[in-house]
Amino acid sequence: MAQGSFISERDLIKRISTILGSIVNDDCAVLDSGDRYLVATTDMLHRKSDFPEVMTPWQIGWMTVAVNLSDVAAMGAEPSGVLVATGIPQGTDLAFIDNIFSGFSDCTGAFGTRVLGGDMDSTDELNLTGFAMGFVEKDLILMRSGASPGDILCTTGTLGAAGAGLLQLQMGEDKGAFVKNLLEPVPKIKEGRALALSRSVTAMMDNSDGLALSLSDLSEVSGVGFVLKEEAIPLARGIEEAFGRDKGLELAVRAGGDFELIFTVKPSRIEAASKAVDLTILGHAVEEGLWMETGGKMKRIEPSGYEHSVMTSASS
């Protein structure tokens, strides 16, 4: 009898890893390339999951490149090129296609790289799959592994703006103040490089799936836990006023799409890290568990956030 069941993206990846052999669980794959590492990543974006109707084709192009570059940033690498495979529905306006490509071009250009090539196909649903590469010195690469208990947990920027943007879209507020944060993510290339060069960071990743899920990934790969101090969470400007503190915190911890860098720093090197980027200390690494500390009280954090799930049918 065939039965339907949902399997999360993360569980499916674990299942598949047993078929493919060990897959490094990091923002990018890492390859030896002489005196440097080559890092490479891919992200598939498509109409239903990633491109709300309100999004312009330029934003669609920008986002496709940005989310891939964010993975390169998370390794401390310098981007060296992007490829994009574009599946375009029949009947798409040529101007729409042009604007998608302008988005590709503007986002690569803004971060010092370019589109080197790609593939083009005709698909029912708009599907843009990006592929970004970068290089990083071998002694500077930053991975998800490497955090130790006692390390200081930090983030770049502020949190929750993208989630607030999604909320505004869901409420029909297409012109809401946070919508642009959701639709035009900014990869932290400069910040990632500066942190790598500061030699102060022990582990890093981007928070594209939300802070809680990212901490869960970092925790699993590094073999540590984290204490997150509620009062330290840097809410994006205006969120508390618009949605209240509780909702703001929920967005900052659970919602995806912020594309900030989450990283751990050796306590003795926190000054070097602070000089490299504008950072906020969120808490610290501990032996195990994910904890929220509120007014001295500790509570477990559920590792949930933005995650694709795939409905599969398993024969039983």
Add this chain to the structure above:
Amino acid sequence: MAQGSFISERDLIKRISTILGSIVNDDCAVLDSGDRYLVATTDMLHRKSDFPEVMTPWQIGWMTVAVNLSDVAAMGAEPSGVLVATGIPQGTDLAFIDNIFSGFSDCTGAFGTRVLGGDMDSTDELNLTGFAMGFVEKDLILMRSGASPGDILCTTGTLGAAGAGLLQLQMGEDKGAFVKNLLEPVPKIKEGRALALSRSVTAMMDNSDGLALSLSDLSEVSGVGFVLKEEAIPLARGIEEAFGRDKGLELAVRAGGDFELIFTVKPSRIEAASKAVDLTILGHAVEEGLWMETGGKMKRIEPSGYEHSVMTSASS
């Protein structure tokens, strides 16, 4: 008024190149990587265009990797890793997904490389977008540019088997002798490397879109023409018996999916090339035009073959 019109993949790519800046028209993008070049390519495959219903999930996985590795082979490079972004429809059987990944794993393994990572998403249509990378010594890289009039035009293997397989599928002969040639393409990694190491080749590409269209691309990038000798075309074994010589020739020249290497050789180096791989001389490069020579008579070849077209609407 909006009007529907078809634009070919090649024309759309030309249009987009003006937005993105110069895109090298080759099998792979090429990046400087110290003492070697890094080559990188992407191919998007999806259910409607690329995966006939008769195809097993293992074959779907194999093909996705194979078509990307073929582009790496065409540069004379050694593959160093593959990423795959997989868009899987809701309700897909877990065993089906497992078998796709076994296909990825077996095809990468067969050619000395592996899947390093990827992305997973839930899409309406099965969409597998592969990315392959490789390295090649700077003085050995083979590109589409470089052919000169007088160079000898060659191919690896035989031609037409994949086209014959498609024809059999269209005739409902799912178990036809040529179907496997279509569904399980073999990237010519070993042959590409041997040709690069032979230092005898002036230009190279794969013939995935068919011989005529590949010659047209090679001709455009190298700025030469080609004379193809009809009697020299190596028809795949059994094609003439199954479909007659005329249909066989048409399949060999027009049909896509063979994934052989088409290349040009300096006349003085043809012996070195012949020692490197089992090759067939198809003709030679001339100043201009694509020509078929049949019994001493020359006829122009139309540069058509397997090509995606995208229906767009242009406002007028």
